[in-house]
Amino acid sequence: MPDGGLTFSPDGQTAMLTMKNVPIVDQPKWPSLDAIASPAFLDFNLVFKAANDPAQYEDASRWYRFTGFKASAQLEATVRVPSIGFEFKTDALETSKADFAVMGEEVNGKYYG
């Protein structure tokens, strides 16, 4: 990720992920075998805000533990598909919502214990 792409509020309760001109693939008919893939570019701004509701997910058989808080997440983005002259811009950040969001810390693999 580019420097400065991920920033946190001083209290660590809010995280902002911002990237521009991320190369992606536009493939509306995926996973159809004949799905046409076109180069596209994404600008986005994603904001996580932690709530006061703790969350811990752990599976010792798969060597991972996440410890943190349930959160809200909101996103605004612009996607461009130059080959077809298409651009789509979402409404303002505040108008979006996510069904699931968490933020915190994880240990897995050799760090699990």
Added chain:
Amino acid sequence: MHEFTIRRRRLLKSGGAAALISLAPRQMLSNDIAGCAAQIQGGVPANGGPCPYPIPWLDKNGNHNQIAGPNFELSHIFHFKGKLARCSGFTGMGRDNEGNRLAWGTGTTDFSYMAGEYWAAREAQQGVYAHI
């Protein structure tokens, strides 16, 4: 990330070689078959590379193939410790360049960040990654 391209002729050649491998003495495999990893010189051990290890049960495209949610491995990197956030199931509205109002987002509209330490090439590495 490295990008691999294999020309059709090379691919067919590899396929032919693969068919012969089952008949070949094992000693041949690392030295004589085009496309195998180069032999390590100087007697030093293989050290892998500094790229993160994927989660072992992800598919080869790095997908969990299920919607992120509670009691779910949220990381995309194995041997990782650090900050992580993940979200899924976005819904919202927007407008295209012809003025059409369109809904966006599905259950699999899934973003995350990972910032911290991971283990690769036999030492701790630092990195910040986004998944979109």
